[in-house]
Amino acid sequence: MRPAKLVLEDGRAFAGRRCGDERNVATGEVVFNTAMSGYQEVLTDPSYSQQLVAMTAPMIGNIGMAAEDDESEGAVPCSALIVKEISRVASNWRSVQSLPDYLLARRIVGLTEVDTRSLVQHLRSRGALRGAIVDAQVTMEEAQAQARSVDLGRDLVAACSCQSPYTWEQGEPRMGDPPLGLAAKLPVVVVDYGVKRNILRCLVDAGCAVTVVPAKMPAADILARRPAGVLLSNGPGDPRALHYGVAQARALLGKLPLLGICLGHQLLALALGGQCSKLKFGHHGSNHPVQEQATGRAFVTAQNHGYTVDPASLPAMARCTHVNLIDQTLAGFAVPDAQAWGLQFHPEGAPGPHEGRTPLHTFVAAMAAAQEAAHA
Numbered sequence: 001m002r003p004a005k006l007v008l009e010d011g012r013a014f015a016g017r018r019c020g021d022e023r024n025v026a027t028g029e030v031v032f033n034t035a036m037s038g039y040q041e042v043l044t045d046p047s048y049s050q051q052l053v054a055m056t057a058p059m060i061g062n063i064g065m066a067a068e069d070d071e072s073e074g075a076v077p078c079s080a081l082i083v084k085e086i087s088r089v090a091s092n093w094r095s096v097q098s099l100p101d102y103l104l105a106r107r108i109v110g111l112t113e114v115d116t117r118s119l120v121q122h123l124r125s126r127g128a129l130r131g132a133i134v135d136a137q138v139t140m141e142e143a144q145a146q147a148r149s150v151d152l153g154r155d156l157v158a159a160c161s162c163q164s165p166y167t168w169e170q171g172e173p174r175m176g177d178p179p180l181g182l183a184a185k186l187p188v189v190v191v192d193y194g195v196k197r198n199i200l201r202c203l204v205d206a207g208c209a210v211t212v213v214p215a216k217m218p219a220a221d222i223l224a225r226r227p228a229g230v231l232l233s234n235g236p237g238d239p240r241a242l243h244y245g246v247a248q249a250r251a252l253l254g255k256l257p258l259l260g261i262c263l264g265h266q267l268l269a270l271a272l273g274g275q276c277s278k279l280k281f282g283h284h285g286s287n288h289p290v291q292e293q294a295t296g297r298a299f300v301t302a303q304n305h306g307y308t309v310d311p312a313s314l315p316a317m318a319r320c321t322h323v324n325l326i327d328q329t330l331a332g333f334a335v336p337d338a339q340a341w342g343l344q345f346h347p348e349g350a351p352g353p354h355e356g357r358t359p360l361h362t363f364v365a366a367m368a369a370a371q372e373a374a375h376a
Contacts, residue, residue, distance in 0.1 A: 003136035004111055006082060007143035008129045014119050019086045020103030020110030026080035027150050028052045030131040032120045034285030037063060038351040044070040046160040046194030047304045049077040049236035052131050054116050061099030064090025071196040077160060080109040080133050084116045109133050127280040156237035160194035161215035168212055171205040185209040186367045189227040193235030193263050198350030206364045216244050219251030229257035229367035232264025239266035239276050239307055246270045254338040257366040262305050265342035275313040282306035286352055289325040290345055298325060299355035301345035339366050
């Protein structure tokens with residue numbers, strides 16, 4: 001493990017040692033994730049594209065890597081993993097590979113022996129910053145220049161979205177809980193801005209026939225498939241850069257049940273005329289409390305986003321349904337007249353928790369009712 005360092009755009013440096021691909025330089029936005037585990041889902045979640053992710057838990061990797069837990073296929077979207085200590089021993093009956101071996105095989109840059117507590121404190125104080133992981137001998141000036149070259153305003157979805165439509169039929173691995181299944185399959189189209197596989201698995205278990213389509217598919221082509229509903233998926237980057245996504249959501253709004261998750265939530269808000277802004281250091285983790293406004297019920301959610309919707313900018317037809325209890329930002333809204341919902345958290349909860357799945361079930365029930373009415 002060669003000496004290396006993380007250099008932030010503001011000149012702060014954090015020493016460490018490489019624990020993955022030792023040949024590459026990694027650049028991107030540096031964010032921190034507060035989950036205790038779930039590092040495999042984090043690495044393979046397309047929403048982390050072009051980001052260097054620091055895990056706040058002190059040891060990462062002790063349960064190894066399970067073949068079925070990847071959230072995407074192909075190249076790993078996360079630019080790098082930063083940890084205090086990486087475990088070379090994997091103790092889990094599902095594990096097929098250690099985390100260091102996984103990083104090496106997938107050519108992912110890893111940095112261990114980092115003072116992650118100090119790093120997180122710096123990011124919480126200064127906000128999310130661009131950074132570069134380089135060898136120890138690289139000069140600060142060169143490393144800073146590489147960090148500052150990262151463009152956070154560009155479209156990151158194009159590299160994550162599928163190139164052609166495909167069907168998805170796999171449900172969640174069963175651990176004893178029965179699937180939700182409906183009597184008849186509901187055709188649902190998922191617009192792939194960087195969709196997590198567990199969203200697709202949950203839809204299958206809820207009784208849906210899932211078709212995933214590219215991010216830039218025109219709304220008319222989506223509607224021509226005659227789905228019972230459309231889900232606008234999660235994905236990376238600034239929603240304000242995705243003009244095609246906003247136009248797509250606007251054209252679909254009111255035509256059929258519509259659910260936006262994370263980036264999809266933000267695009268739906270922009271389609272309604274709302275505004276989005278960048279959070280200071282984002283919400284990344286599986287321990288974010290959210291309150292359901294209609295009932296007052298609070299539950300814990302998985303979240304991963306760097307932008308938020310301004311609730312005051314939404315039209316009167318949209319009402320707040322969920323609030324983040326950490327900072328009171330908007331965590332969900334509904335447009336009842338259009339049968340549309342936006343969620344700024346992951347209802348599928350991969351790797352967990354699963355407390356926030358009720359809105360996903362509401363969407364499926366709305367599709368079933370619309371389908372039944374169409375055939376009446």
